[in-house]
Amino acid sequence: MNKYFSEKKQWRFLFLLATCFLGCTITFFSCAQEKTDGSPAGYNLAAPKKYNMPNILQEISGIAFLNGNSSTVYAEQDEEGKVFVFPLGSKDYTHTKFAKNGDYEDIAIAKNRVIVLKSNGDLYSFPITETKKTETTQTVETKSILPKGEYEGMYADPTSGQIYVLCKECKQDKKGKYTSGFVLNMHSDGKFVLAKKFNVDGSSIGKLTGRKKGAFRPSALAQHPITKDWYIVSAINKALVLTDAQWKIKAAYHLSSNTFNQPEGIAFDKAGNLYISNEGSDSQYGNILKFVYQRSKK
Incomplete structure (x- = not known):
């Protein structure tokens, strides 16, 4: 009888041990997954507000705001040399033809001028009043x-x-782990001159996201208006990378395909709310995703 209860206790102990091990394993992987697919401080990348784009912006690329005011969006797409202007949440828009058709990738606003980047590195600017x-x-x-x-x-x-x-993707970066960056000054006539260069070391991105990412291929960047960190999006890598003001990587987050179809643009409003634009597909509209910023209480 004593032997029976002894064996029973042994089996119970083994059962509890296995249960504990299983639970710890699940917890471990859950925590690891949370760390991998987490969000930058103040944001929840799994809970955006979605704004679908009109058909003309199915291939929306860059987005920008004037003075951090998100009520009006300035955008461009890959094919037409046009800048589109529309209220956020509306499919009514106006457009301005600024150049012939081409592969235009990003847009910005500074000193009351609209600036558009072409995929070959050429820059176009014109007064915002236009x-x-x-x-x-x-x-x-x-x-x-x-x-x-x-x-x-x-x-x-x-x-x-x-x-x-x-x-x-630049020739000078192919053999190294760095991604080249450039700072340009804009003259009053809207032309640009090269001021300095910098590098972003993307070698840690795969480790930080927990996924094999390959070479870093940035598709958009913006500076947080409050923390001054840089937020860099890579559509190919499906990653959001954060660096400090000196371009040293602080964190990287995997962007789920369920939420981010093809992230191509990024912008902040003056309150720190984050906006990421996504090109559409056969089954999805192009969109802008808004992530509300919740400042930590100290």
């Missing part, structure tokens, strides 16, 4: 200022007017 017209003749082009390569991400500092551009 967006009231269907076509502008005041476009200023700056060509061949950046090394040959493919470019998708650009940000304009609203105070200094400096322009930050990141390579998506």
Whole structure:
């Protein structure tokens, strides 16, 4: 009898041990998953407010706001040399033709000028007042200022007017782990001059997201108006990367395909709310996702 209860206790102990192990394993992987698919402080990347785009912006790329005011969106898409202006949440829009058709990747606003980045690194700028017209003749082009390569991400500092551009794929980056970046100054006539260069070391992104990401291929960037961290989106890597003001990576987050179809643009409003634009597909509209910023209480 004693032997029976002894064996019974042993089996019960083994059962409890196995249950505990299983529970700990599940907890471990749940925590690891949460860490991998988490969100930057103040945001919940799993709970956006979605704004579907009109058909003309099915391939929406970059987005920008004037003075951090998100009530009006300035956007462009990959194929037409047009800037689109519309109230956030509305499918009614106006557009301004600023150049011939081409592969335009990002948009920014600084010193009351609209700036558009072409995939080859060429830059176009024109007065923001021209967006009231269907076509502008005041476009200023700056060509061949950046090394040959493919470019998708650009940000304009609203105070200094400096322009930050990141390579998506440039020849000088192919053999290294760094992604090249460039800072440009804008003259009063809307032309640009190269001010300095910088690098982003993307080698830690795969480890931080818990997924094999391959080479870092940025598609958009913006600076947080409050923390001053840089937020960089990569559509190919399906990642959101955070760096400090000196471009050192602080964190990286996997962007789920269930939420982010093809993230191509990023912007903040003056309250710190985050907006990411996504190109559409055969089964999805192009959209802008808004993530409300919740400041930590200290």
